[in-house]
Amino acid sequence: MKIAVFSTQPYDRRFLDEANLQSDPSNPFELVYQDASLSARTVSLAQGxxxxxxxxxxxxxxxxxxxxxxxxxxxVLLRCAGFNNVDLQAAHRLGLFVARVPAYSPEAVAEHTLALVMTLNRHTHRAYNRVREGNFMLDGLLGITLHDKTVGIVGTGKIGLATARIFKGLGCRVLGYDPYPSADFQAVGEVVELDDLLGASDIVSLHCPLMDSTRHMINRESIRQMKRGAMLVNTSRGALIDTPAVIAALKSRQLGSLAIDVYEQEAQLFFHDRSGDIIDDDVFQRLMTFPNVLVTGHQGFFTEEALREISAVTLHNLSCLRDGVACANVVPAV
Known part of the structure; x- marks a missing residue:
């Protein structure tokens, strides 16, 4: 079978090639790598x-x-867990097989969440730059001790649970909200309603899929319910946050700080080198002016273990289609 692999980076090629040889050395898939992302403009690259x-x-x-x-x-093989970018009704009407990687190294994203919180709280990114310039002053680098603080986990699936366990290990009180709460979470934290979580948490960390019910779940109203000066962290999907509302909350000091690994309009920015370009996204540029905002470019998943698992599961899904066997990772019709 011949597969067009879109939005590929060097690391995608490395791990997909490795998985392709390991899955069936005598009958590997033909992987055709495309640097371009898939859209109406580039879909013709999938011919053949x-x-x-x-x-x-x-x-x-x-x-x-x-x-x-x-x-x-x-x-359609998604080398990710989310499927909000797929019109599932159209896909199933057309008889297309759609499969995803439902869970890959949840600890990778959980650990990146911790990295964002620790960096933003203790200002280690700013301290690094200061020391390199010979400035050893501590003024402006004051943080808080996370021990005994309250961390709210919105979405208690595998990634949320892994994140909760990390903060529990730091001595934090952990609260969790999920319409379908994980039974395992109750051994780590307390399941509460979203309003209660927002009002009590010093740190709010988002770990939910993007659906109609979660789009802009962090908005002007929900931010008003948050504890004044709290930290907001998003390592899930950018559109969970109403970015202009968050900017207004940062300006008013209602929101104490923001750490994001995803951004609602990230498609034209993330996974590209834009260092020599003028970035004409005024909302993103406004975010970057705040000293209490930390942005990374969708790298929460980016570990060797996660990439190896993503590649293996993606090709396993395709093998199921080729061999005519049931695939547990098929995305059902909505």
Missing amino acids: CEAVCVFVNDVLDAEVLEALAGYGVRA
Whole structure:
């Protein structure tokens, strides 16, 4: 089978090639790597392929899916857990096989969440730059002790649970909210309603999928419910946050600090080198002016273990289609 792999970086090629050779050395898939992201403008690159392999910022709306089906593409392989970028109704109407990687090294994202919190709280990124310039003053680097603080985990699935365990280990009080709470979470923290979590937490960390019910769940109203001066962390999906509302809360000091690894309009920014360009996203540029905002470019998943698991599961999903066996990772119709 021939697969067009979109939005590829050197590390994608490395781990997918490795998984391809290990999965079936005598009958490997033919992987055709494309640097471009998938969209209506680039969908023609999938001609001659039986499947496409895509990532978080590829566009799979009805127009793109219909074009893919017209080219004879039978499968959409998501090398990520989220599927908010896929028009599932159109995909199933067209008879396309859609499968994802539902859980890959949740500890990777949980550990990155901790890294963001520790960096932003103790200002280690600013201290690093100061020391390199010979400035050893501590003024402006004051943080708080996380022990005994309250951390609210919004979304208690595998990543949220892994994050909760880390903060529990630091001696924090852990609260969790989820419409479908994890039984395992109750051994780590206390399950509460979202309003109660927002009002009591010194740190609020988001670990939910992006759906209609969660889009802009952090907005002007929910921010007003948060403890004044709290830290907000998002390592899930950018559109969970209403960014202009967050900017207003930072300006008013209602929100104490913000750490994000995702951004609602990240598709034109993240996974690209824009260092020589003028970034014309005024909202993002405004965010970058705040000293109490920390942004990383969607790297929470970026560990060797996670990339190896993503590649292996992605090709396993395709093997299920090729061999005509049931696949546990198929995304059902909505």
